[in-house]
Amino acid sequence: MSLDNLIDGRAIAKEVHAETEARVAALKADGVEPCLxxxxxxxxxxxRVYVGMKERTAAKLGIRSETTVLPEDTPEAELLELLEKLNADDSVHGVLVQAPLPGHIDETKVFSTVSPGKDIDGFHPVNVGKLMLGEGGGFVPCTPGGVHELLIRSGVPVEGAKVVVLGRGNIVGKPMTAILCQKDKHANATVTLCHSRSRDVAEHCRRADILVAAMGVADFVKADMCKPGATVIDVGVNRVDDTAAEKGYRLVGDVDFAAVQPIAGKITPNPGGVGPMTIAMLMRNTVRAAEQQTGKGNPTI
Ligand SMILES: NC(=O)c1ccc[n+]([C@@H]2O[C@H](COP(=O)([O-])OP(=O)(O)OC[C@H]3O[C@@H](n4cnc5c(N)ncnc54)[C@H](OP(=O)(O)O)[C@@H]3O)[C@@H](O)[C@H]2O)c1
Structure with a gap:
C-alpha cells in the first residue's frame, strides 16, 4: 500500500522548531532568555507525560522552563495568587496551566487570570476574542494553530475550500473554525462545524475538501464518509482496550486510518500528525511572547 499521501507532522514540526530555535538565539544575543x-x-x-514532553522540547530549543507542581487539594485562590505573581514577573514570558484541573478549581477563572500577553495556550478571553475578530497579535490555541500550519506547509489549498470540522470543543473545534473562516489568504474557507446534535454528519463530511476530526470518538470517520481526494486531519486521541498491548490499551485517532488513507488526497498519521505540531506551536508562541514583551529578538511571525 502506498503511503505517499501522508502529512508528516513530525517533519513539519521540525521545520517550525528550527525557526523557533533561530528566534531564541536572536533573543539570547539581545540579552533575553525566553522563559516558560x-x-x-x-x-x-x-x-505528567504532556508536561514532561513540553519541558524536554523547550530545553532542546534553548527555552528555559520551570515546572511548579501543586498538590491535588490546592485551593483555587492559591493557584490564582501564583498566577498573579508570574504575571508580574518580567523574567517569565509564558505561563501554561496544564488541564485538566481538579474539579474544585474553575478552569475558566484560571485561564482568564493568566495575563493575555503570557497566555501561550491562547485560552484567555482576550486572545479568543482577537482570534474571532481576526485581529493579529493575539495567541492562537496550539492544536488548531498547528493544524493550520500543517495545511499551509503541505500545500493544501484552503482558500474557498469546503471544510468540515467535527467537534465544537473550545480547545480544538471552535478555534479551528475561527481560524479557517477568517478573511485571509491562508484561510477564506467555507466552514461547517458539526457536533453531537448535528444531523446528517456523514453527508456533511462527504462534501468536505478538508475534514478535521476533533471529537474524541475512536475511528469515527470511515471511508464512506470521505470524498476521494479530500485532505483528512485526525486530531483525536482515544484510548481503546487492547489486551495484546503492554499497557492493556492503545491510542487511536478519530479517523479509521486503514480505511480512509487509501482514498484520501492527504492524511495525517496518528500518532505523528497533529500531536508534534501542538508542541511546536506552543514553543513558537512562547518565543513570540518573549519578543512582544521585550521588544527584542527577530519577530518574523
Ligand atoms: N493531538 C493533540 O495535540 C490534541 C490536543 C487537544 C485535543 N486532542 C484530542 O482531540 C479530541 C477532541 O478534544 P476536545 O478537547 O475538543 O474535546 P471536547 O471538548 O470534549 O469536544 C468534543 C466534541 O465532539 C463532539 N462529538 C462527540 N461525539 C460526537 C459524535 N458522535 N458526532 C458528532 N460530534 C460529536 C462533541 O459534541 P457536543 O458539543 O454536542 O457534546 C464536542 O463538541 C480528543 O480526542 C482530544 O484528546 C488532541
Missing amino acids: VFIRVGEDPAS
Missing part, C-alpha cells in the same frame, strides 16, 4: 512556566495541579498521569 508550567503549572501542574495533582498527579494526572497524562498531564
Whole structure:
C-alpha cells in the first residue's frame, strides 16, 4: 500500500522548531532568555507525560522552563495568587496551566487570570476574542494553530475550500473554525462545524475538501464518509482496550486510518500528525511572547 499521501507532522514540526530555535538565539544575543512556566495541579498521569514532553522540547530549543507542581487539594485562590505573581514577573514570558484541573478549581477563572500577553495556550478571553475578530497579535490555541500550519506547509489549498470540522470543543473545534473562516489568504474557507446534535454528519463530511476530526470518538470517520481526494486531519486521541498491548490499551485517532488513507488526497498519521505540531506551536508562541514583551529578538511571525 502506498503511503505517499501522508502529512508528516513530525517533519513539519521540525521545520517550525528550527525557526523557533533561530528566534531564541536572536533573543539570547539581545540579552533575553525566553522563559516558560508550567503549572501542574495533582498527579494526572497524562498531564505528567504532556508536561514532561513540553519541558524536554523547550530545553532542546534553548527555552528555559520551570515546572511548579501543586498538590491535588490546592485551593483555587492559591493557584490564582501564583498566577498573579508570574504575571508580574518580567523574567517569565509564558505561563501554561496544564488541564485538566481538579474539579474544585474553575478552569475558566484560571485561564482568564493568566495575563493575555503570557497566555501561550491562547485560552484567555482576550486572545479568543482577537482570534474571532481576526485581529493579529493575539495567541492562537496550539492544536488548531498547528493544524493550520500543517495545511499551509503541505500545500493544501484552503482558500474557498469546503471544510468540515467535527467537534465544537473550545480547545480544538471552535478555534479551528475561527481560524479557517477568517478573511485571509491562508484561510477564506467555507466552514461547517458539526457536533453531537448535528444531523446528517456523514453527508456533511462527504462534501468536505478538508475534514478535521476533533471529537474524541475512536475511528469515527470511515471511508464512506470521505470524498476521494479530500485532505483528512485526525486530531483525536482515544484510548481503546487492547489486551495484546503492554499497557492493556492503545491510542487511536478519530479517523479509521486503514480505511480512509487509501482514498484520501492527504492524511495525517496518528500518532505523528497533529500531536508534534501542538508542541511546536506552543514553543513558537512562547518565543513570540518573549519578543512582544521585550521588544527584542527577530519577530518574523
Ligand atoms: N493531538 C493533540 O495535540 C490534541 C490536543 C487537544 C485535543 N486532542 C484530542 O482531540 C479530541 C477532541 O478534544 P476536545 O478537547 O475538543 O474535546 P471536547 O471538548 O470534549 O469536544 C468534543 C466534541 O465532539 C463532539 N462529538 C462527540 N461525539 C460526537 C459524535 N458522535 N458526532 C458528532 N460530534 C460529536 C462533541 O459534541 P457536543 O458539543 O454536542 O457534546 C464536542 O463538541 C480528543 O480526542 C482530544 O484528546 C488532541
